[in-house]
Amino acid sequence: METEFTKYHGLGNDFILIDNRLSSLPLLTPEQAVKLCDRHFGIGADGVIFALPGENGTDYTMRIFNSDGSEPEMCGNGIRCLGRFLADLEGESRTKDSYHIHTLAGVITPQLMADGQVKVDMGLPRLLAGEIPTTLGTAQTKVINQPLEVAGKTWEVTCVSMGNPHCITFVEDVAAIDLEMIGPQFEHHPVFPQRTNTEFIQVVSRDYLKMRVWERGAGITLACGTGACASLVAGVLTGKCDRTATVELPGGPLQIEWSQTNQRIYMTGPAQRVFTGQI
Numbered sequence: 007m008e009t010e011f012t013k014y015h016g017l018g019n020d021f022i023l024i025d026n027r028l029s030s031l032p033l034l035t036p037e038q039a040v041k042l043c044d045r046h047f048g049i050g051a052d053g054v055i056f057a058l059p060g061e062n063g064t065d066y067t068m069r070i071f072n073s074d075g076s077e078p079e080m081c082g083n084g085i086r087c088l089g090r091f092l093a094d095l096e097g098e099s100r101t102k103d104s105y106h107i108h109t110l111a112g113v114i115t116p117q118l119m120a121d122g123q124v125k126v127d128m129g130l131p132r133l134l135a136g137e138i139p140t141t142l143g144t145a146q147t148k149v150i151n152q153p154l155e156v157a158g159k160t161w162e163v164t165c166v167s168m169g170n171p172h173c174i175t176f177v178e179d180v181a182a183i184d185l186e187m188i189g190p191q192f193e194h195h196p197v198f199p200q201r202t203n204t205e206f207i208q209v210v211s212r213d214y215l216k217m218r219v220w221e222r223g224a225g226i227t228l229a230c231g232t233g234a235c236a237s238l239v240a241g242v243l244t245g246k247c248d249r250t251a252t253v254e255l256p257g258g259p260l261q262i263e264w265s266q267t268n269q270r271i272y273m274t275g276p277a278q279r280v281f282t283g284q285i
C-alpha cells in the first residue's frame with residue numbers, strides 16, 4: 007500500500023503528517039510510526055500526526071504517535087503544523103481561518119494568522135496532582151516547588167498538565183544541564199505513572215524564558231509547544247514571570263499568554279511545510 011505524507015516542523019519539532027480524513031482509524035500502526043521516525047533508516051521525525059474526521063461536532067480529529075510509538079494526548083507544535091496541513095489540503099475550497107480539533111486533551115483551536123503564524127487556543131492548564139498525573143502530593147493538591155530526588159540531586163519541581171504531563175524545573179543556566187543523562191530519569195521516575203515531559207527553564211526576565219526539553223517518548227527535541235505553555239504557567243505559579251512571555255527554545259521563540267480573563271492558554275508560533283513524499 008502506498009501512503010502520501012507531508013513533512014512539517016514547528017521550530018524544528020518535526021512531524022510526518024498523514025491525510026487520514028477518509029477513515030477514523032490511523033492509516034499507520036505505532037510500530038510503523040517508530041520506523042518512519044527513525045532519522046537514519048526512515049524519514050526522520052519526532053512524531054507522526056494523523057488528520058482524521060472530526061468527532062463530537064469538531065472539524066477534525068488529531069491523533070499523534072511519538073517517535074517511540076506511544077500516543078500522547080496533545081502536541082502544541084504538532085497542532086500548529088496540523089492547522090497549516092489542513093489549510094494546504096483544503097486549498098482553494100478553504101472557508102475557515104481556524105479549526106476546532108478533537109484531541110485526547112479536549113477541543114483545541116489553531117487559528118491561521120495573516121502573517122503566516124498559527125495562534126492556538128490551548129485550553130485550560132490542569133494543576134492538580136491527580137490530573138497530571140503524579141504522586142508528588144495528594145490527588146487534589148497542586149505540585150508547586152516540590153522537592154524531587156533525581157540522579158542523586160534534589161530538584162524543585164512544578165507540575166502542570168496541558169492534557170499531557172509536564173515537570174518543570176527552574177535553573178540558573180539551561181546550557182549547563184546534561185539533558186541526555188538526566189532527561190530519561192525524570193521521564194521514568196516512579197512519581198509519574200504515565201511518564202512525563204521535562205522542561206528546564208532559565209528566567210532571563212519576567213517576560214523572557216529560555217527552555218530546554220526532554221520529551222516523553224521522543225527525547226531531546228528542538229521545541230515543545232505544550233512544554234512552553236506549561237512552563238509559563240509554572241513561572242506564574244512560582245512568581246517568576248508575567249502571564250505573557252516569550253519562551254525561547256533551541257529551535258526558536260514561541261509567544262505564550264495565560265489569559266487573566268478566561269484562564270485559557272494561547273500559543274503563537276510558526277508551522278512550516280518541508281516536503282512531501284510517498285511511503
Ligand SMILES: N[C@@H](CCC[C@H](N)C(=O)O)C(=O)O
Binds near residue numbers: 019072082222230
Ligand atoms: N512536542 C510536543 C509534545 C509531543 C507529545 C509529548 N512527547 C508527550 O508524550 O506528551 C509539543 O509541541 O507539545
